[in-house]
Amino acid sequence: MIRSEHLAALESEVFDICIVGGGATGLGAAVDAASRGHRVALVEQADFAKGTSSRSTKLVHGGVRYLKQGNIPLVMDALHERGRMARNAPHLVHDLAFVIPTYHWWEGPFYGIGMKVYDGLAGKLGFGASRGLSKEETLEQIPTIEPEGLTGGVVYHDGQFDDARLAIHLAMTASEHGAKLANGVKCTGLVKEEGKVRGIEAKDMESGRAFTIRARSVINATGIFVDDLRRRDEENAEKIVAVSQGVHLVLPKEFLPGDAAIMIPKTADGRVLFAVPWHDRVVVGTTDTPLSGRSLEPRALPEEIAFIMIHAARYLTRDPGPEDVLSVFAGLRPLVKAGSGSNTASLSRDHTILTSESGLITITGGKWTTYRKMAEDVINRVEEVAALEKRPCRTEDLRIHGATNEEIPEAHLQVYGSDAIAIRGMGETSKVHPALELTVGEVRWHARKEMARSVEDVLARRSRSLLLDARASIAAAPTVARILAEELGKGSAWEWAQTSDYTALARGYVFGDPSSTG
Numbered sequence: 001m002i003r004s005e006h007l008a009a010l011e012s013e014v015f016d017i018c019i020v021g022g023g024a025t026g027l028g029a030a031v032d033a034a035s036r037g038h039r040v041a042l043v044e045q046a047d048f049a050k051g052t053s054s055r056s057t058k059l060v061h062g063g064v065r066y067l068k069q070g071n072i073p074l075v076m077d078a079l080h081e082r083g084r085m086a087r088n089a090p091h092l093v094h095d096l097a098f099v100i101p102t103y104h105w106w107e108g109p110f111y112g113i114g115m116k117v118y119d120g121l122a123g124k125l126g127f128g129a130s131r132g133l134s135k136e137e138t139l140e141q142i143p144t145i146e147p148e149g150l151t152g153g154v155v156y157h158d159g160q161f162d163d164a165r166l167a168i169h170l171a172m173t174a175s176e177h178g179a180k181l182a183n184g185v186k187c188t189g190l191v192k193e194e195g196k197v198r199g200i201e202a203k204d205m206e207s208g209r210a211f212t213i214r215a216r217s218v219i220n221a222t223g224i225f226v227d228d229l230r231r232r233d234e235e236n237a238e239k240i241v242a243v244s245q246g247v248h249l250v251l252p253k254e255f256l257p258g259d260a261a262i263m264i265p266k267t268a269d270g271r272v273l274f275a276v277p278w279h280d281r282v283v284v285g286t287t288d289t290p291l292s293g294r295s296l297e298p299r300a301l302p303e304e305i306a307f308i309m310i311h312a313a314r315y316l317t318r319d320p321g322p323e324d325v326l327s328v329f330a331g332l333r334p335l336v337k338a339g340s341g342s343n344t345a346s347l348s349r350d351h352t353i354l355t356s357e358s359g360l361i362t363i364t365g366g367k368w369t370t371y372r373k374m375a376e377d378v379i380n381r382v383e384e385v386a387a388l389e390k391r392p393c394r395t396e397d398l399r400i401h402g403a404t405n406e407e408i409p410e411a412h413l414q415v416y417g418s419d420a421i422a423i424r425g426m427g428e429t430s431k432v433h434p435a436l437e438l439t440v441g442e443v444r445w446h447a448r449k450e451m452a453r454s455v456e457d458v459l460a461r462r463s464r465s466l467l468l469d470a471r472a473s474i475a476a477a478p479t480v481a482r483i484l485a486e487e488l489g490k491g492s493a494w495e496w497a498q499t500s501d502y503t504a505l506a507r508g509y510v511f512g513d514p515s516s517t518g
Helices: 004-014 024-036 064-068 072-088 107-125 136-139 163-176 223-233 302-315 370-384 410-428 440-449 456-462 469-488 493-510
Strands: 017-020 040-044 093-102 131-133 152-161 180-183 186-194 196-204 210-215 216-220 241-252 259-265 274-277 281-285 289-291 327-336 351-355 361-365
Touching: 004 180, 004 210, 017 024, 017 196, 024 163, 024 361, 024 370, 040 186, 040 210, 064 072, 072 093, 072 107, 072 152, 072 186, 072 370, 093 107, 093 131, 093 136, 093 274, 107 131, 107 152, 131 136, 131 493, 136 152, 152 163, 163 180, 163 410, 163 456, 180 196, 180 289, 186 210, 186 223, 196 216, 196 410, 210 259, 216 223, 223 327, 241 302, 259 281, 259 302, 274 302, 281 302, 327 493, 351 370, 410 440, 440 456, 440 469, 456 493, 469 493
Parallel strands: 017 040, 017 216, 040 180, 093 259, 216 361
Antiparallel strands: 093 152, 131 152, 186 196, 196 210, 241 281, 241 289, 241 327, 259 274, 274 281, 351 361
């Protein structure tokens, strides 16, 4: 994807569909629409998956908690989509065993029955079968679980993935099917003709240049910001999104040395808590905190960090300290409001599609696992509202860019899938920092092929360095800035500014740094 070429097309062509928002929902919609043969434009004000879509628990799952709530249709849809994701993006989505440790005699049968129902709902798209574990088997699977009072466990299977990498490959897939898309392009207004939406006003955030994108329809897929665009369309539009913050801590691998994850089905606040092996680290979370504000760079609250640390210490034999935390990250979930209740844990995780009088189509809610189904639903709606030719959805079996079942020996190249061959062929294998797996060749690939425009794009999303080791990523920033400057034709002043900006941002991910908490 070459940004300048896509920008030129956005300015000059007329599209069937213009999508505002480059997270999971918007990118999924772009893939769906473009693969049907529609002319598609997409703009993202920051970077692809800059917001919520790069800050998940890294799970592709049906939602055990929703099963307990009795939301069978939501769980069944998500489990089926989980299977499709694993089939269509096998380089990024894989099976992971989860162990529920039990500390009371009744928990084994109770959770065991529930997980058998979970298995059954997945049908032919299921992963592995659940089963009960003895105390000895539980300790074998999770050697660092707290043994005192342990009676056994239940093991079940769900999916794991790299969220930001999947987002980048969705962007590349959309591009390969003819979509024109660009990061760093902000929607500043809507274009209307005779009261109907016919495109957007846009601004290139790099050059400051304003331009118009003409389209027969516009999709508002801006996540936590959907109400802002809705109010540009209808000044008195009622807010439909409540914001919930989820926080995660990243710990070294020794806190969970096996290949299985831990799932605690009920914490003090009713949340499900996970400890998940990921990229040779452990992701622990999450929280569910209602917030009134919104930000592209949310910060964990001190009480959220304390909650996760306390629960990690409760279930692990070694209590993590501040010095063990490699990164702290927070994401904001757009939840569909229902009444005036303040408990976001009870709000809908399903998606909602709204159509305004002008024809602006808003999609919000949902989760990464169901991104493909969300996209199918919203493009079906667009075809109706904009009187586009109705064409069948093709994404149930559409392979995502990079999809391969071939074994890739280098662990750090596995997330690139079939692109690993080209990156390996570049030969620049020196690391940008000893504590990170990121290589010079990868950074060049990010700039040339994946529309990386900043040090943050590379260290936060094209690679996951910011989440895997925030301090090491800060140390690597000058090297990455130099490589990007070479690739993008920038000077030393740009390098310095990029390093400075990234350092300020990444300090917010360092445990104990004052800027890391809200």
